[in-house]
Amino acid sequence: MKPGSERKLVRALKGEAVSPPPFWFMRQAGRYLPEYREIRQTATSFLDFCYTPDLAVEVTLQPLRRLQADAAIMFSDILVIPDALGQQVAFREGEGPVLEPVRDAEALAKLDMGRLHDHLAPVYEILTRLRREIPDETALIGFAGAPWTIAIYMVEGRGGTECGRARTWAYQDPDGFGKLIDLLVQSISSYLIRQVEAGAEVLQLFDSWAGVLSETQFRRWIIEPNRQIVERVKAVHPEIPIIGFPRNAGALYRDFVEQTGVDGVSLDHTVPLNWAKEQLQPLCTVQGNLDNHILLAGGQALEESVEILLKTFSDGPFVFNLGHGILPSTPPENVERVAELIRGWTT
Amino acid sequence: MKPGSERKLVRALKGEAVSPPPFWFMRQAGRYLPEYREIRQTATSFLDFCYTPDLAVEVTLQPLRRLQADAAIMFSDILVIPDALGQQVAFREGEGPVLEPVRDAEALAKLDMGRLHDHLAPVYEILTRLRREIPDETALIGFAGAPWTIAIYMVEGRGGTECGRARTWAYQDPDGFGKLIDLLVQSISSYLIRQVEAGAEVLQLFDSWAGVLSETQFRRWIIEPNRQIVERVKAVHPEIPIIGFPRNAGALYRDFVEQTGVDGVSLDHTVPLNWAKEQLQPLCTVQGNLDNHILLAGGQALEESVEILLKTFSDGPFVFNLGHGILPSTPPENVERVAELIRGWTT
Numbered sequence: 106m107k108p109g110s111e112r113k114l115v116r117a118l119k120g121e122a123v124s125p126p127p128f129w130f131m132r133q134a135g136r137y138l139p140e141y142r143e144i145r146q147t148a149t150s151f152l153d154f155c156y157t158p159d160l161a162v163e164v165t166l167q168p169l170r171r172l173q174a175d176a177a178i179m180f181s182d183i184l185v186i187p188d189a190l191g192q193q194v195a196f197r198e199g200e201g202p203v204l205e206p207v208r209d210a211e212a213l214a215k216l217d218m219g220r221l222h223d224h225l226a227p228v229y230e231i232l233t234r235l236r237r238e239i240p241d242e243t244a245l246i247g248f249a250g251a252p253w254t255i256a257i258y259m260v261e262g263r264g265g266t267e268c269g270r271a272r273t274w275a276y277q278d279p280d281g282f283g284k285l286i287d288l289l290v291q292s293i294s295s296y297l298i299r300q301v302e303a304g305a306e307v308l309q310l311f312d313s314w315a316g317v318l319s320e321t322q323f324r325r326w327i328i329e330p331n332r333q334i335v336e337r338v339k340a341v342h343p344e345i346p347i348i349g350f351p352r353n354a355g356a357l358y359r360d361f362v363e364q365t366g367v368d369g370v371s372l373d374h375t376v377p378l379n380w381a382k383e384q385l386q387p388l389c390t391v392q393g394n395l396d397n398h399i400l401l402a403g404g405q406a407l408e409e410s411v412e413i414l415l416k417t418f419s420d421g422p423f424v425f426n427l428g429h430g431i432l433p434s435t436p437p438e439n440v441e442r443v444a445e446l447i448r449g450w451t452t
Numbered sequence: 453m454k455p456g457s458e459r460k461l462v463r464a465l466k467g468e469a470v471s472p473p474p475f476w477f478m479r480q481a482g483r484y485l486p487e488y489r490e491i492r493q494t495a496t497s498f499l500d501f502c503y504t505p506d507l508a509v510e511v512t513l514q515p516l517r518r519l520q521a522d523a524a525i526m527f528s529d530i531l532v533i534p535d536a537l538g539q540q541v542a543f544r545e546g547e548g549p550v551l552e553p554v555r556d557a558e559a560l561a562k563l564d565m566g567r568l569h570d571h572l573a574p575v576y577e578i579l580t581r582l583r584r585e586i587p588d589e590t591a592l593i594g595f596a597g598a599p600w601t602i603a604i605y606m607v608e609g610r611g612g613t614e615c616g617r618a619r620t621w622a623y624q625d626p627d628g629f630g631k632l633i634d635l636l637v638q639s640i641s642s643y644l645i646r647q648v649e650a651g652a653e654v655l656q657l658f659d660s661w662a663g664v665l666s667e668t669q670f671r672r673w674i675i676e677p678n679r680q681i682v683e684r685v686k687a688v689h690p691e692i693p694i695i696g697f698p699r700n701a702g703a704l705y706r707d708f709v710e711q712t713g714v715d716g717v718s719l720d721h722t723v724p725l726n727w728a729k730e731q732l733q734p735l736c737t738v739q740g741n742l743d744n745h746i747l748l749a750g751g752q753a754l755e756e757s758v759e760i761l762l763k764t765f766s767d768g769p770f771v772f773n774l775g776h777g778i779l780p781s782t783p784p785e786n787v788e789r790v791a792e793l794i795r796g797w798t799t
Binding site for chain 2: 269272273276277279316317318319320321322323353354355356357360374375376377378380384394396398399401402404406410413428432
């Protein structure tokens with residue numbers, strides 16, 4: 106790459122309409138790839154897998170070889186944060202993550218930020234090695250879960266729920282619950298700052314469970330903590346683009362964008378395209394939002410959906426992506442076909 | 453009631469700003485009430501419970517005595533439709549409904565509309581008896597699940613999923629999946645028409661799983677089938693108010709309201725209030741959208757939330773309700789307190 110020039114993803118996140126638009130896919134490294142499943146067997150636990158640089162670097166590189174994506178996202182998991190804070194986290198086959206729940210001040214007091222960076226040192230090493238190994242024109246993305254979403258797992262002990270315990274705790278004892286969120290704001294900000302120092306050029310904050318909250322709770326537990334993290338990271342690294350992802354935020358995506366200071370917003374697959382074009386793209390770069398189920402299904406409907414997305418967003422700042430991660434049963438050739446369609450796009 | 457005058461709920465659904473607004477709560481008859489739990493024990497299966505007029509009428513009446521709600525909603529379940537079509541449906545303790553899945557043309561061909569009304573005769577009897585037994589000023593609501601939501605249960609075999617099989621079927625074979633939706637449009641329309649003839653004065657269509665779909669799929673499997681049902685029911689009973697509930701539709705609530713012809717729209721708890729006031733209330737009556745978790749939590753935060761809702765919507769056509777059903781662990785006194793606050797409201 107020429108000195109002084111910037112990678113396509115970074116240009117798009119700084120507001121440029123890049124044509125064809127940069128693309129990457131959530132969970133582009135993952136179980137849908139046979140080469141991933143093969144290497145996954147070599148580690149005993151999923152967290153060990155995430156903390157072993159040789160393995161995590163290799164699986165991050167795998168999809169780049171197939172797709173020539175414009176970004177690599179470090180292979181990791183959002184639950185490294187509770188793990189690093191001392192909460193017990195296990196990934197069980199076919200069941201997803203299971204945590205020893207934190208539901209009161211006593212359990213909260215046992216969490217300890219002191220070991221955070223020691224514990225997460227392998228993640229920083231993964232980023233540093235990736236920046237050396239990925240193609241020069243490929244951007245490197247670091248990420249973290251956002252506080253509410255991590256808190257859901259920490260409080261419920263698992264994902265995929267109605268988040269009832271966390272929602273009830275937040276209503277009945279907002280100060281107590283707020284201490285957990287504050288701890289997470291501090292830990293996540295510090296973690297992301299270190300990721301940048303290790304080589305990340307773009308950051309994404311995943312707030313996957315943002316969509317379960319009422320408006321007042323969304324403002325308090327989604328917008329405000331994301332805003333604080335953006336502010337803290339930008340205070341140290343003002344140039345770093347940050348993508349927010351308040352999944353299923355509905356009409357509240359707009360307030361999220363206006364109030365958090367993110368450079369880009371990742372849209373889930375339910376967001377209507379013209380609404381996003383009118384309400385969000387004038388405010389920041391939009392990323393998304395192909396349905397991961399149409400990527401799985403393939404065929405003519407997939408090609409048409411890709412084209413509609415490109416037509417809708419390509420004349421403004423846009424990053425092509427999915428609305429959520431690639432599903433394990435997705436045929437890799439469907440993903441390759443989408444990559445090909447994007448690369449061949451001309452307005 | 454004076455001859456010629458209309459019940460508060462009906463007036464609100466015809467566009468009148470009624471003060472204080474009419475109210476009812478989704479699942480106002482249910483497990484949070486000790487008197488419900490007591491009577492529930494007398495039936496062996498949940499579907500038997502729904503089909504036994506003595507029991508279903510009594511549990512419908514229970515919350516009216518405590519709350520003096522402006523509407524009674526017949527006690528039933530949306531899965532009586534697949535049951536009446538001949539699909540095997542069971543409710544297992546602590547697990548929810550389990551159905552023998554319908555996933556292809558062969559299974560679909562076995563479903564039979566011929567027995568629909570015979571099978572559902574107890575529901576019609578429940579409505580007729582309720583209209584005689586509820587207070588004169590109380591409106592009687594009939595309901596059905598909307599096609600997509602019932603199809604989810606029919607295809608997945610259970611609720612609470614990402615709806616992956618149904619979404620994939622809909623993408624890969626829209627004509628085949630469309631046959632299931634068409635069968636449901638016919639069955640549900642016919643069922644609702646009979647409900648009106650049995651005594652229902654207002655109808656609600658529950659599309660609880662509307663929020664999992666992308667925009668194009670939402671238009672095809674939510675808006676269009678709901679529109680067809682409204683059209684069919686209104687062709688026979690043009691005066692009957694119909695409330696739509698495309699739960700978690702986000703920014704697409706507006707297109708749903710504009711295109712289906714519903715008289716009212718029920719809003720889930722995530723819909724921002726001022727957005728709904730500006731975008732939806734000018735188009736139809738809004739119903740909702742107190743968070744069922746704040747109803748469970750109670751206290752000062754609950755009182756404030758009720759007041760904010762009343763302040764936001766009471767100067768237009770509005771029905772006070774929750775964003776989803778009352779949770780089983782909700783203290784009945786919290787529900788009674790909300791009823792009291794609404795009845796005492798003056799602008």
